[in-house]
């Protein structure tokens with residue numbers, strides 16, 4: 001089973017625009033209400049008997065069950081009888097909002113993400129199940145059939161690949177307009193490329209975007225640093241404007257468009273880097289960011305640049321398309337091992353840019369050393385003969 005996500009621009013009518021906006025508002029309200037319910041429940045359990053505040057005591061009875069995804073879906077069903085507004089969006093769309101909230105909690109429990117926050121704005125909603133042929137062509141245009149919204153014109157900038165079905169559609173609102181993210185699924189089992197040829201391990205980092213086991217260092221484009229400072233300056237300007245004035249909303253729109261521009265450029269950079277890696281080798285190994293037991297160093301990386309997750313999924317996609325073997329390995333402690341003699345060298349300070357092994361004398365850039373350990377672990381996981389790094393013999 002193979003999943004792909006393709007994004008297309010939507011060209012909705014004014015009425016459809018209004019409907020989408022309205023649904024987004026309702027989704028946001030449902031999300032925030034459900035989060036409030038979960039938050040209240042957590043708070044009511046937090047205090048011990050002696051210090052329980054009155055407010056918390058009366059909000060929720062002691063035996064109230066924890067609001068889970070299933071319970072909240074049920075509550076939503078009941079709320080529909082009382083609040084007609086909730087009947088407007090498709091049922092599945094609202095249930096997906098609750099699922100999204102559940103996912104935010106799971107990310108907090110399993111991966112140490114922060115407590116979910118209330119949403120100021122909802123950017124997208126999902127139709128999780130669709131009937132066949134939701135994308136059709138007639139009257140010289142392409143259309144996507146969205147339940148309860150109807151046929152919306154779609155700009156099919158690239159064709160949906162042969163053998164794939166549309167499984168899910170996410171409608172996204174951005175500063176530059178409305179988009180549809182189509183999750184395409186191919187039911188035919190597609191074998192992954194075999195491990196072969198030259199292998200590359202990569203280490204994602206802060207100083208350099210990534211380091212390879214071949215010793216290449218790829219930097220973030222200068223653009224990201226400049227882009228951030230431009231964004232900050234725009235936000236400072238926004239603070240000086242009067243809220244709800246024309247200038248304010250103009251600037252707000254400008255900021256939103258700039259955000260979009262940055263994220264598009266980031267994606268572009270990720271694709272280019274992924275292709276570049278595929279040019280270098282036939283097998284690519286990366287660290288797995290989604291492991292529960294993340295070392296402190298990894299956690300820090302993860303929070304500092306959310307782009308890593310996106311890069312890895314783009315990399316796996318590009319590797320697939322270009323018939324390269326791709327695998328993720330457990331990366332905890334990769335910077336604490338010597339790739340030449342496997343000695344545990346201990347935690348390095350962030351300022352220590354060089355790996356220098358006191359046992360064998362191997363010396364290289366610290367991120368390159370980590371990438372080499374990633375490659376060795378990747379090979380070891382499939383029972384491949386290990387590679388040695390560094391000049392000369394290992395044990396004399």
Ligand SMILES: [Zn+2]
Pocket residue numbers: 338339340341342343357358359360361362
């Ligand atoms: Zn060593």
